[in-house]
Amino acid sequence: MSVIQLAVDGIVYGSIIVLGAVGLSLVYSIGDFPNFAHGDLMVAGAYGGLVANLGLTQIGLQPTSVFSPELLVTIVAGLAIGIVVAVATHYLVFKPLDSGPIALLITSFGVALIYRSLIWMGFGSSARSYNFPRSGPIGSIRDATGLAVTNRMLVIVLATAVVVTTLHFVLQYSMLGKKMRAAADNGDLARISGIRPRETVLTMWVGGGALAAMGGVFLGLHTLIRPLMGFDILLLIFAAVILGGIGSIYGAMLGGFAIGLAHEMTPVIPGVGSEYGAAVAFVIMIIILLVRPGGILGEETT
Amino acid sequence: MNVTIPKTDHELGSTSVVLLGLIVLLGLAILTGALTVSYATYLIALSGMYVLLALGLNVQWGYGGIINFAVVAFWGLGAYVAALATARTSPLGLEWHPLFALVVAIIFSVIAAILVGLPAIRLRADYLAIATLGFSEIFRLLVANETHITAGMAGLAGIPSVLEDLPFDTVTTNLLVVAVAGALVFLFLRRIHRSPWGRVMQIIKADEDLAESLGKNAFSFKMQTFVLGCVIMTIAGVYYAHFIGYVDPTDLDPLETFFVWVAVILGGSGSNRGAVVGAFILVAVLEGTRFLTDFSIFAALSTGPLRLLIVGVLIVLIMRFKPEGLYPPRDELIWPKSQTDTEGQS
Amino acid sequence: MSSFELTYDGANLQKENTVLEVAGLKKSFGGLVVTDDVSLAIESGSITGMIGPNGAGKSTLFNQISGFYDPDDGTVEVNGTDVTGKQPNKIVQEGLLRTFQTPRRLEKMTVREAMLVGAQSQLGESILPLWISGAEVTREERANLERAMELLEFFEIDHLATEPTTSLSGGQMKLLALARALMAEPDILLLDEPVAGINPTLVNQIAGFIEELNQEQGYTFFIIEHDIEFLMGLAEEVIVLNQGRVLLEGTPETVQSDERVINAYLGDM
Ligand SMILES: Nc1ncnc2c1ncn2[C@@H]1O[C@H](COP(=O)(O)OP(=O)(O)OP(=O)(O)O)[C@@H](O)[C@H]1O
Numbered sequence: 063m064s065v066i067q068l069a070v071d072g073i074v075y076g077s078i079i080v081l082g083a084v085g086l087s088l089v090y091s092i093g094d095f096p097n098f099a100h101g102d103l104m105v106a107g108a109y110g111g112l113v114a115n116l117g118l119t120q121i122g123l124q125p126t127s128v129f130s131p132e133l134l135v136t137i138v139a140g141l142a143i144g145i146v147v148a149v150a151t152h153y154l155v156f157k158p159l160d161s162g163p164i165a166l167l168i169t170s171f172g173v174a175l176i177y178r179s180l181i182w183m184g185f186g187s188s189a190r191s192y193n194f195p196r197s198g199p200i201g202s203i204r205d206a207t208g209l210a211v212t213n214r215m216l217v218i219v220l221a222t223a224v225v226v227t228t229l230h231f232v233l234q235y236s237m238l239g240k241k242m243r244a245a246a247d248n249g250d251l252a253r254i255s256g257i258r259p260r261e262t263v264l265t266m267w268v269g270g271g272a273l274a275a276m277g278g279v280f281l282g283l284h285t286l287i288r289p290l291m292g293f294d295i296l297l298l299i300f301a302a303v304i305l306g307g308i309g310s311i312y313g314a315m316l317g318g319f320a321i322g323l324a325h326e327m328t329p330v331i332p333g334v335g336s337e338y339g340a341a342v343a344f345v346i347m348i349i350i351l352l353v354r355p356g357g358i359l360g361e362e363t364t
Numbered sequence: 365m366n367v368t369i370p371k372t373d374h375e376l377g378s379t380s381v382v383l384l385g386l387i388v389l390l391g392l393a394i395l396t397g398a399l400t401v402s403y404a405t406y407l408i409a410l411s412g413m414y415v416l417l418a419l420g421l422n423v424q425w426g427y428g429g430i431i432n433f434a435v436v437a438f439w440g441l442g443a444y445v446a447a448l449a450t451a452r453t454s455p456l457g458l459e460w461h462p463l464f465a466l467v468v469a470i471i472f473s474v475i476a477a478i479l480v481g482l483p484a485i486r487l488r489a490d491y492l493a494i495a496t497l498g499f500s501e502i503f504r505l506l507v508a509n510e511t512h513i514t515a516g517m518a519g520l521a522g523i524p525s526v527l528e529d530l531p532f533d534t535v536t537t538n539l540l541v542v543a544v545a546g547a548l549v550f551l552f553l554r555r556i557h558r559s560p561w562g563r564v565m566q567i568i569k570a571d572e573d574l575a576e577s578l579g580k581n582a583f584s585f586k587m588q589t590f591v592l593g594c595v596i597m598t599i600a601g602v603y604y605a606h607f608i609g610y611v612d613p614t615d616l617d618p619l620e621t622f623f624v625w626v627a628v629i630l631g632g633s634g635s636n637r638g639a640v641v642g643a644f645i646l647v648a649v650l651e652g653t654r655f656l657t658d659f660s661i662f663a664a665l666s667t668g669p670l671r672l673l674i675v676g677v678l679i680v681l682i683m684r685f686k687p688e689g690l691y692p693p694r695d696e697l698i699w700p701k702s703q704t705d706t707e708g709q710s
Numbered sequence: 711m712s713s714f715e716l717t718y719d720g721a722n723l724q725k726e727n728t729v730l731e732v733a734g735l736k737k738s739f740g741g742l743v744v745t746d747d748v749s750l751a752i753e754s755g756s757i758t759g760m761i762g763p764n765g766a767g768k769s770t771l772f773n774q775i776s777g778f779y780d781p782d783d784g785t786v787e788v789n790g791t792d793v794t795g796k797q798p799n800k801i802v803q804e805g806l807l808r809t810f811q812t813p814r815r816l817e818k819m820t821v822r823e824a825m826l827v828g829a830q831s832q833l834g835e836s837i838l839p840l841w842i843s844g845a846e847v848t849r850e851e852r853a854n855l856e857r858a859m860e861l862l863e864f865f866e867i868d869h870l871a872t873e874p875t876t877s878l879s880g881g882q883m884k885l886l887a888l889a890r891a892l893m894a895e896p897d898i899l900l901l902d903e904p905v906a907g908i909n910p911t912l913v914n915q916i917a918g919f920i921e922e923l924n925q926e927q928g929y930t931f932f933i934i935e936h937d938i939e940f941l942m943g944l945a946e947e948v949i950v951l952n953q954g955r956v957l958l959e960g961t962p963e964t965v966q967s968d969e970r971v972i973n974a975y976l977g978d979m
């Protein structure tokens with residue numbers, strides 16, 4: 063496979079990681095703990111989308127392509143579930159805990175297991191897929207460039223681009239966005255300057271849940287939907303967040319693509335196969351933690 | 365000057381009561397036919413392994429406040445070194461004596477712990493958690509893919525059972541070995557914990573700068589703790605390989621790490637007896653879910669997710685309602701003998 | 711104050727009595743110069759005070775002396791040994807011990823356990839001797855326990871010996887920190903605001919303890935304190951630090967009446 067093809071795959075996978083990483087980074091900086099349930103939150107979103115998707119099929123709507131209103135419904139349903147689950151977990155588990163980051167970290171692992179087991183119980187352990195026709199690589203792109211790009215890949219990258227751009231404008235120009243950035247950059251400062259933490263914390267979970275769910279739906283769209291896929295992607299998302307710098311939303315975007323590319327492009331390294339994609343990403347993560355724990359875009363702190 | 369040193373009481377803890385209760389329960393289960401004898405002994409032997417793991421993690425997290433999310437990797441290192449060095453099917457074809465393999469596994473464990481610990485130990489707690497989890501996954505991927513060394517996903521079978529030379533049957537030997545290993549590790553840890561060494565660890569856990577300001581080399585103490593904990597986990601892994609006779613990369617699922625964490629925080633971080641009780645309860649939960657599905661209301665559920673659900677709920681509930689665990693550390697870290705009144709001795 | 715003149719005379723003459731010598735210490739964070747060319751020497755058996763407005767760099771100076779910060783420039787010598795840039799624990803071994811301005815957390819320890827950690831070079835701090843020379847470890851433990859109880863008695867908190875440190879009041883925490891520091895039998899003790907936020911009765915009591923330790927047992931103190939009244943009766947010499955620089959050194963009386971000091975404090979507070 064050509065290097066450019068690997069890079070294209072990396073951009074697609076990177077898009078999914080970006081969606082997970084932005085949410086995780088928000089929670090990590092504002093909520094002040096690494097949420098180990100974030101991967102499984104993505105999976106919850108993916109299954110939320112699956113329910114809607116199957117419902118549509120049930121009532122006889124048969125999407126002819128992935129570019130369809132049905133996809134929008136699937137995504138929106140996923141987002142709804144992601145938001146509800148994230149906010150409910152905040153009120154039921156994290157908020158009453160009122161404890162240090164390490165206690166929250168350990169608790170979040172329990173939460174991850176609960177999400178995972180409930181999904182597993184509800185949907186079984188076998189892989190599912192959304193009911194969209196799987197089409198091969200788009201002919202015109204292949205003829206022009208020799209690259210294999212499917213409709214699904216296109217959808218994932220374009221939608222992520224839209225979300226990331228929207229997020230940029232929201233963060234840059236809306237009052238809420240400014241508050242979020244302030245809170246993410248410096249929790250103490252935000253508290254002092256009177257930005258109500260309750261509001262920011264809630265926005266953080268809504269935003270984090272929605273982005274996670276969207277990432278989950280796209281992960282399911284890109285591959286298959288499995289109840290255990292959350293953990294596999296969790297560490298990659300952590301790698302992206304750490305690479306970009308915790309609390310830096312643009313860092314998470316950059317880190318997401320970088321990790322996606324690293325994950326897909328490992329065969330470029332002589333003697334290393336694609337089975338080590340995740341390992342290479344983790345090695346990058348560990349190196350960043352050791353030499354520049356603030357991330358490439360973050361503050362240089364230890 | 366006439367100094368009286370106050371003494372603390374040392375009653376026999378309720379730990380033994382709980383353990384006794386579990387054993388009685390097991391006995392009853394056998395008598396009523398709910399469990400077969402061989403399954404019951406298997407359970408005890410398995411619990412013994414988790415006791416070792418929990419004791420190892422307790423040294424790191426409980427004594428020193430070091431987060432290690434690579435428990436399964438250090439355990440797996442032991443299991444794999446034992447399997448590769450002794451199994452008939454090993455691609456290395458060594459077929460060493462298991463005791464020799466144990467020594468080699470421990471050496472490997474020390475080296476690996478130092479290599480991981482040297483750079484990582486200084487990291488902030490949450491970074492250390494993520495870094496060790498990353499390390500654990502890298503290890504798993506290596507084992508799964510370096511087929512020419514590890515046999516990869518095929519796994520390694522034909523690992524000789526524990527100390528075959530002893531004049532007992534396999535089941536008895538397993539129990540005996542894990543009981544002796546557990547007891548030795550427990551006593552060893554008790555001695556080093558209730559000592560100046562243990563107290564320094566306690567200060568480091570609370571505040572590293574304070575420890576440094578009192579002349580203690582925090583880094584060196586943390587490394588000792590990390591290495592010691594990892595070696596105990598590796599011993600548990602070596603035992604597992606000989607006990608079960610088969611290992612493959614799916615054994616290295618990070619979930620195992622979190623099972624051990626549950627045992628430690630449920631038992632009470634920093635408390636050795638807590639770790640022991642926690643390990644037994646953990647095995648009761650993990651294996652008990654098998655029987656839950658016998659009851660009609662759970663009949664539709666499979667064991668896998670139910671087990672995860674119970675463990676997950678357990679973590680959330682402990683952290684919320686009993687973060688200090690069932691048996692929080694109780695004793696002062698002063699060896700009883702040094703507390704006896706010195707009056708009238710001179 | 712009998713020791714006053716003694717030390718004052720010796721300051722220029724007897725170099726070998728210097729426990730702590732700081733030369734040209736400089737430290738900046740980002741662009742902010744926090745200590746700038748600070749030099750000072752402290753004689754064995756003396757009590758030296760340091761005052762200065764908030765943010766003057768006093769704690770930062772202590773942090774550099776005790777090895778918690780690496781100075782950008784300058785040297786620190788303890789008992790004639792250059793300890794610049796060494797790890798804090800190594801500097802303790804040279805005989806310098808410091809306390810912290812803000813109380814440190816001590817999770818789940820009793821007061822006497824916390825005290826015991828102060829003792830230096832304990833055999834039982836290494837794993838091996840616990841096994842091969844158990845009797846000696848036990849003897850050492852007994853001796854340390856006795857010393858701990860003596861010190862707690864001296865500070866009149868021996869009744870709290872087996873209480874958890876978490877149950878101590880702010881003042882009691884300060885006493886414990888002081889008592890624990892003495893477990894190490896240091897050649898010089900750096901105290902960062904030992905009486906900040908403490909009721910006046912206890913403040914006087916602590917002044918009494920420090921004076922007694924100095925006069926009877928010859929302990930050397932270097933004390934940061936905002937409360938100049940506290941230093942008045944105690945220190946032979948007071949160093950004024952302002953915006954990272956030594957503004958003035960002198961007896962408490964001269965310092966107190968110096969115009970620059972009054973300005974520095976008023977100007978910055
Ligand atoms: N680690 C650090 N990073 C950045 N700035 C620091 C650091 N430590 C101290 N400072 C800055 O150095 C300056 C001096 O601080 P320092 O704590 O030494 O003052 P101080 O004289 O002890 O004041 P106080 O009387 O309030 O205790 C302050 O402006 C502080 O913000």
Ligand SMILES: [Mg+2]
Pocket residue numbers: 768769770811
């Ligand atoms: Mg200060």
